[in-house]
Amino acid sequence: MGSSGALIPTNQRRTTMRRSTSTTLRALRTSVMLARPGHPSAQPTLLRRLTSGEEGMATAEYAIGTLAAAAFAGLLLALMRSGSLSGALRSIIESALSV
Incomplete structure (x- = not known):
């Protein structure tokens, strides 16, 4: 049969994906801040790249x-x-x- 996502209603799948994406971005922000505490100038740039929608x-x-x-x-x-x-x-x- 198909993927297990086919059993979940479309609206619920979108909400779940948005939630998991925001959780992933939050985790990335936290890890960047923990990994580079001495480089405050690099943090906003990296965070902006991670959170920006359309680049390239x-x-x-x-x-x-x-x-x-x-x-x-x-x-x-x-x-x-x-x-x-x-x-x-x-x-x-x-x-x-x-x-």
Whole structure:
């Protein structure tokens, strides 16, 4: 048969999960405070990271970031292949190597 959670009503499962999550966070806060009593500046940062809801990027955000990076790389490539910028860059490199 299925998991034992299927026998528990949905609302009760959500309440139980919230309760266990808050208990876990409370235990983490306590352990951080006990483990690092000499570093008060690190405690709020770590606690903020543990309790914050949304950090990092989701898959869609990675895709958009990748497309933006590819577009930027294409722009740089177009600039580097242009004659004027290429000549200016070549003269800078030659003057640096001639010293």
